[in-house]
Amino acid sequence: MKKVWLMAVMLSAMGLMLIAASSNDGLLINYFQLPQAISTTTNKAHADLRLVDNMRPEACAQCHQAQFEAWKHSRHAHAYSPGLVGQFPSMGHSNSNDCLVCHAPLVQQLYRDAGDMQATLATLLRHPEGFSSDADLDSKQAALPLRHAGVTCAVCHVRNGQRFGPPRRNNDEVGHLNGAAHGGFTATKDFEKSQFCAACHQFPQSYAIHGKPLENTVYEWKQSYFASEGVQCQGCHMPDRVHAFKGIHDKQMVLSGLDFQLEKQGDVAVLKITSKHIGHAFPTYVTPKVMIHAEAFNQHGVILQTWQWEIVRKVAYENGWKEIKDARLMPNQSRMFTTDGIKGDVAFVKFYVDVIPDAFYKGVYQNLLAGDMQPAARKLIQKALADAEKNDYRLFEGRLSYP
Ligand code: HEC
Ligand code: HEC
Ligand code: HEC
Ligand code: HEC
Numbered sequence: 001m002k003k004v005w006l007m008a009v010m011l012s013a014m015g016l017m018l019i020a021a022s023s024n025d026g027l028l029i030n031y032f033q034l035p036q037a038i039s040t041t042t043n044k045a046h047a048d049l050r051l052v053d054n055m056r057p058e059a060c061a062q063c064h065q066a067q068f069e070a071w072k073h074s075r076h077a078h079a080y081s082p083g084l085v086g087q088f089p090s091m092g093h094s095n096s097n098d099c100l101v102c103h104a105p106l107v108q109q110l111y112r113d114a115g116d117m118q119a120t121l122a123t124l125l126r127h128p129e130g131f132s133s134d135a136d137l138d139s140k141q142a143a144l145p146l147r148h149a150g151v152t153c154a155v156c157h158v159r160n161g162q163r164f165g166p167p168r169r170n171n172d173e174v175g176h177l178n179g180a181a182h183g184g185f186t187a188t189k190d191f192e193k194s195q196f197c198a199a200c201h202q203f204p205q206s207y208a209i210h211g212k213p214l215e216n217t218v219y220e221w222k223q224s225y226f227a228s229e230g231v232q233c234q235g236c237h238m239p240d241r242v243h244a245f246k247g248i249h250d251k252q253m254v255l256s257g258l259d260f261q262l263e264k265q266g267d268v269a270v271l272k273i274t275s276k277h278i279g280h281a282f283p284t285y286v287t288p289k290v291m292i293h294a295e296a297f298n299q300h301g302v303i304l305q306t307w308q309w310e311i312v313r314k315v316a317y318e319n320g321w322k323e324i325k326d327a328r329l330m331p332n333q334s335r336m337f338t339t340d341g342i343k344g345d346v347a348f349v350k351f352y353v354d355v356i357p358d359a360f361y362k363g364v365y366q367n368l369l370a371g372d373m374q375p376a377a378r379k380l381i382q383k384a385l386a387d388a389e390k391n392d393y394r395l396f397e398g399r400l401s402y403p
């Protein structure tokens with residue numbers, strides 16, 4: 001409970017901070033001055049999906065089907081989540097808006113008052129998907145309020161009724177381009193740069209704990225070999241401009257970044273893990289945890305020896321945030337996970353690597369559930385905890401045989 005509150009206090013200066021994070025590198029001025037600048041066009045909004053000034057993702061999907069199909073399975077589409085919203089009643093609507101500046105930042109998405117916030121709880125339980133299921137324009141189903149769509153298309157692409165995007169695929173032309181819909185669009189190369197993601201994925205240095213902010217992804221990237229090679233966030237998270245934004249919750253994505261090597265070295269067994277294609281620390285946030293363990297078996301399958309390690313940045317709040325340890329893998333770094341001497345009657349040694357993407361949040365949810373909560377908020381947090389548990393997966397398993 002305490003932890004969550006302090007998080008809210010820590011973030012309350014966020015509006016200011018986000019401007020700072022996105023003010024250099026020639027990004028459109030104030031593009032991410034959240035939330036004030038993100039007025040799209042109209043509040044009459046959601047009635048007719050066919051209107052081009054409709055900001056709902058289903059409306060964009062009429063003409064941008066491919067982006068919608070990829071985005072709708074992404075974490076961005078589900079950023080207005082049970083784990084987020086379930087915490088709001090205890091924070092009040094004004095502090096909650098400080099969270100929405102990253103999770104659902106359009107002016108139309110923010111809460112006007114406490115009733116507005118409260119009304120959302122039951123709706124979210126009924127509609128965790130966040131948009132009309134398959135962009136069915138003829139559906140008679142009432143549209144969900146736009147905030148349920150989280151980090152939706154307009155958050156990244158619409159300012160004051162104008163569309164902004166990268167240059168067309170076939171040429172480098174920038175500036176205002178005429179097009180067949182919504183008055184054309186403004187093309188800018190800023191969409192192809194890491195700095196575009198900074199507003200929500202980088203805290204300023206003044207929020208550092210032991211020299212490093214809780215979110216330090218863009219800085220980590222700048223220090224890496226990938227920045228000097230010109231590989232931006234989009235190069236790995238939006239290959240060929242696909243809007244899937246895969247990360248630690250996707251096993252194939254994580255495998256694509258790592259290399260595993262098992263070997264015997266004298267009387268010990270070693271698993272060597274190398275971060276070969278991750279443009280920041282693995283993992284970049286303090287919220288996931290990677291567990292490694294090894295077991296030595298005799299020929300009857302009885303376990304004789306066990307070992308355990310973890311890859312994580314651990315922080316805790318004790319009169320201020322403290323870093324307990326930082327055991328993450330930096331880009332291109334290798335680490336050896338080495339057993340003690342293997343006993344004589346061991347027949348084989350197994351190594352396992354398990355990913356717990358939401359390890360930190362599980363603890364937050366368990367703390368919340370142990371205290372008093374509004375019934376609707378409790379249901380959301382119970383769902384968040386169940387979902388977080390389903391996200392755990394085994395990344396790697398390997399075996400060494402002993403003569
Ligand atoms: C009626 C069809 C239609 C709707 C609805 C529509 N668009 Fe477009 N959009 C277009 C067309 C046509 C273009 C121009 C493509 C070109 O000229 O290369 C375009 C271009 C764009 C671009 C620039 C693409 C690039 O190459 O950089 C973006 C970004 C964009 N739209 C976003 C949106 C968003 C966000 C929505 C919903 C809020 C939306 N559009 C709704 C038809 C539509
Ligand atoms: C600066 C942007 C930013 C702000 C402000 C922010 N978050 Fe987040 N949040 C993120 C990002 C990025 C992730 C995904 C990475 C991670 O797990 O840390 C995330 C993930 C989460 C998750 C886990 C995923 C999910 O949606 O269930 C929860 C819960 C959450 N945030 C709650 C909050 C709360 C509560 C606040 C306000 C006190 C808040 N966030 C403010 C950026 C932000
Ligand atoms: C988190 C920010 C973000 C969100 C959310 C987002 N986009 Fe994009 N979009 C981008 C970026 C960045 C690019 C350029 C990627 C690149 O050039 O590598 C892009 C590119 C595009 C393009 C040009 C695609 C092409 O192939 O040339 C269109 C069209 C588009 N987005 C539409 C949408 C629609 C529709 C949605 C919602 C379903 C959406 N975007 C959601 C950031 C976003
Ligand atoms: C060279 C490829 C590459 C680049 C460049 C890259 N990433 Fe990643 N990213 C990955 C891989 C692979 C994962 C999955 C492993 C992991 O979680 O670290 C990942 C995971 C993530 C996650 C999930 C959360 C977590 O704790 O790891 C976020 C958020 C993220 N990246 C954001 C970014 C941003 C923002 C940038 C640009 C500053 C960026 N990435 C640049 C490959 C890349």
Ligand code: HEC
Nearest residue numbers: 075076078079102103196197200233237245246247248249
């Ligand atoms: C308006 C704020 C915002 C912007 C801009 C933004 N993100 Fe995010 N991003 C979020 C939030 C919030 C989450 C966490 C969603 C959740 O799980 O609740 C997130 C989650 C992610 C994840 C997490 C995947 C995982 O498995 O945990 C990746 C990867 C990611 N973003 C990449 C990007 C990239 C690349 C860009 C720039 C092209 C970008 N984001 C721009 C707000 C943003």
